[in-house]
Amino acid sequence: MDLNELGASIRAVLDDKTSAREEGLSNARSATRSCGNAIRAMHRYEMDVASKLLDDAQEKLDSARSALSDHSDIYHAGFLHDAEKEVAEARITYALVTGAGLPTPASLGLPPTAFLKGMAESIGELRRHILDLMRHGELERCEELLGAMDDMYYLLVSMDYPDGITMGLRRLTDVARSIIERTRGDFTTSAIQNSLRAALQEHAAHLGDGPR
Numbered sequence: 001m002d003l004n005e006l007g008a009s010i011r012a013v014l015d016d017k018t019s020a021r022e023e024g025l026s027n028a029r030s031a032t033r034s035c036g037n038a039i040r041a042m043h044r045y046e047m048d049v050a051s052k053l054l055d056d057a058q059e060k061l062d063s064a065r066s067a068l069s070d071h072s073d074i075y076h077a078g079f080l081h082d083a084e085k086e087v088a089e090a091r092i093t094y095a096l097v098t099g100a101g102l103p104t105p106a107s108l109g110l111p112p113t114a115f116l117k118g119m120a121e122s123i124g125e126l127r128r129h130i131l132d133l134m135r136h137g138e139l140e141r142c143e144e145l146l147g148a149m150d151d152m153y154y155l156l157v158s159m160d161y162p163d164g165i166t167m168g169l170r171r172l173t174d175v176a177r178s179i180i181e182r183t184r185g186d187f188t189t190s191a192i193q194n195s196l197r198a199a200l201q202e203h204a205a206h207l208g209d210g211p212r
Contacts, residue, residue: 020068020071021071031056034053035054037053038054042097047097057086057090081114087108088105088122091108113165120169120176122152123149123153137194142187156176
């Protein structure tokens, strides 16, 4: 083989790899974008819209995986893992906000590490949802979600593996802990204020029923 033939054969391989990378990266970005839009729809209580966006995210993620299936070096470059994490975060958030059963890595077709990192980041989205519920006085539902956040945190801290295995999970778990602590503090304040408001209203009602 002369150098021209060698160059042509190498270029063919690299052209194929570049094409696969561009397709995979484009679909991974689309999946991430759909996940972000789905979470925004959840916070607006547009659950049908969120569900469709989650399906779109899964479709784009599957397309990215398919495009990169013959290129393991690009498959594991990092951007596909990030998209998988975003899908996990959105799916877990959707399940908890809607009261559905918590998904598993197997049910979502996701690797455990991406699933766990998505779980850690879903705690931040749940805080936002809980704060909204507090404004509407739905404290019982807030307490249920706080319990779910605690349960997820205890699962996360039990994953005591090196960062080389979990790919940064420990840092996300530490962030999740601080989010839970702040949310519990906000909930306690809201519950106290709600109790005081109820007591004042009851006292005012008794005064109104008194002798005239």
